[in-house]
Amino acid sequence: MSTTRFGSGQPLSRRDLLRLTGLAGAAAAFSSTLGACGGPASTNSTGDTKESLTAVVGYGNNQTWDPLQTASAFAMAAMLHCYEALVEGDPLTREPYPGLAKALPEATGTRLAFELRAGAQWHDGRPVTADDVVFTYARALDPAENVLVRTFLTPWLKEVRKTGEHSVEFLLAGPFHYALQRIQTVKIVPKHVFEGRWQDAVAGKVVGSGPYRVVEQAPLSHTRFERFDAYNGTRPAVYRRMLWNSIVEAAPRVAKISGARPAVQIVENIPAANADQLRADGRTVEFADGGNNLWLMFNTARPPFDNKLVRQALHHAIDKKKMIEVGLRGKGTAGTSFINPKLVAQPAANDLGYDPGKARELLRQAGAGDLRITLLTTNTTLVADCVNVLKEGWDAIGVQSTVDAQDTKALFSKLDSGADFQVVATTQNAEQFGNDPDLLIRYYYAGSGVAPKYAKWKGPQAQELSRLLDRTSATGADGERAALVKQALDLLADQAVVYPIVFTQNGTAWDPRTLGGVRAQGYPGLNLNQAKPTG
Structure with a gap:
């Protein structure tokens, strides 16, 4: 296998907050430097399950590994073990x-x-x-x-x-x-390693102080880890070696943990449709609620989407119950608030629930009775299944819609280039960074988040949201803080600029005969710092 040395990647560009795709040049520059080259993900194995752990992550390992810049599910999960x-x-x-x-x-x-x-x-x-x-x-x-x-x-x-x-x-x-x-x-991060050399981090170089160290990177295939014996923190590595395979397609990912003798010990991003069969095979399968959500984003600089009544109407036209049953196979929650109601039990005053009659009336009030929409979406199976239900709802109230699906990287590249749009539907999950209300809201609505950058939302309501968040995080009184969070959630539901339709559950499956000490988490990736062999 040919390799490219660290440092040969493209220089780091300043990415905005919610660029999900990582640096384009980093994938080409990905390197494998410290360990022997392995084969494709389907042939790699760490061997002895007492000394080694083999896992599958349902996301690519070819995006930026810059610890201060990445939103890559694979890289972020790996860094929890290394930095x-x-x-x-x-x-x-x-x-x-x-x-x-x-x-x-x-x-x-x-x-x-x-x-x-x-x-x-x-x-x-x-x-x-x-x-x-x-x-x-x-x-x-x-x-x-x-x-x-x-x-x-x-x-x-x-x-x-x-x-x-x-x-x-x-x-x-x-x-x-x-x-x-x-x-x-x-x-x-170590100053002596990365000062003036952040492109090395982008391309996959990892030098941390955590319990595991990265010894090999193979783009879109796998990452290998070894125990860092000099680590002296509270959560030392249990395993001598770890191999994380990157398998984006659902079927081969599920196959790895299937059957009487699974090839790996744990797999994340398990589709709900496969849960029963995996349980029949003796696997533990758990689904966790979190921040992963399918949301709508409106271009508020383009009429009639500058009118909140239009935005509310298009949400009210969506049958969320049907979307959860059909698109999520029952593993989801309606977006009755900006934050998953199973995390923060504070539904918004206007829950934007399914009400076609109200949707038509709001469009009438807004003077938008003859509405035609091109909906930009990402092309994952989950989004496609959910968007079909969305389109049915819009068609039913007389809104003519065309779906333009493309890969996540292509979609956000278009948005970054300033391309005009009407409405976007895709999935994101701020919970990989944290789970408090301040972070979950700011991720989308502050700085270079999608609301100010792409939806072009500004004005008195945006300023009021910022003031509410500042007051919320400054107070030490739990009751006052909860009341301020509720005000922010009500404001977000009223404006519906970037707003969730449904929240999805994240599935994880593992072999309890060989692996313990793990839990399903409601955001992408794995945390194996407390994993341990069983049997």
Whole structure:
């Protein structure tokens, strides 16, 4: 197998917050440098299930591996095993625990002090220092770099400065309730490796301080890991080796965990249609609720979609119950609020529920009775099945619709180039970054999120949402915070600029005869830091 060395990728372009496709040049530059070359994903195996773990992730490993920039499901999941933030969190609850920090800091108004874990090392053997933390956060906060995680840090974090060889201090703009959750999004990187060489990270180079180190990258095939024996944190690697196969197509992904003798121990992104058969094969199959949702986005700079009544009408025309039954095979929840109601039990005042009569009346009030729409969508099976139900609903109220489906990368490339559009339907999941209301809303509506960038939403309501979020995150009173979140959710439902139709469940299957200590999670990828062999 031929390989390309790290560093031969294209220079990092400044991506906006919700570019899902990663850097185009990174896929071509992906490299395999430290381990022997393997065959295609279907032939790779780690062997002994006591010492080795083989997994399948349903997303490509060929997008950017820049820890401050990526939204790649594969890369983000892998980095949880290789990099550390000062504060880490439980994969499901996000309950904070010390990562690179020796202990969680005590909140003291607008200052947070951290001491690094004694003896922490990078995968190349160099010690982790305060300079690495300051270097990482300087880039994360730099408006010129405008990396993805920056939206999660502004406006609450002003500066991170060195106070000793192994200690730093965070200076906050004001009290911020979610500080320990937000710090989890920033993985610390070694200054001596990546300063001036971020293209190496884009192309797949991984040098962290976590329990596993990456030893091989094969684009659109697999990533290999080995235990980092010098790791001295709270969650050391159990396995000597891990192999993660990248299999985007559902059928071969499911086949890997099927039968009497499955080829792998765990597979994520399991379709609901395959759950019963896998259980009959002796697999454990669990589905988890999370932030993954199919949403509609309207171009508010283009009439009549600048009228909220039109946007509301098109939501009311969609039979969400049917969409869950047909498109999601029963594994989903209606979008009665901007946040999955199974995560935050605060339905919006206007739940935008199925009501064709109301949809027609709202279109009449808006003077949009003869509406023709070209709906841009992504071409995954899930989206296609759901969009069929959507189109039926629109057709039934007299809205003539044409569906233009394309791959995610192509769709967002068009949007990035400034292409005009009317309505977009696709899936996204902010929960891979966190699960608090502030993050889940800002992901779409702040900074370079899809609402301001693509939907071109601005004006008094946008400013009011920003004020509500700032007030919510600054208050320490649970009751007041919940009331402010409810106001934000009501505003989002009223405006319906970027708004979920349904939330999907994420399925994971594993072989309980060989693997334990794992849980299904409601966002893409796997967290195997507490996995362990059974039997």
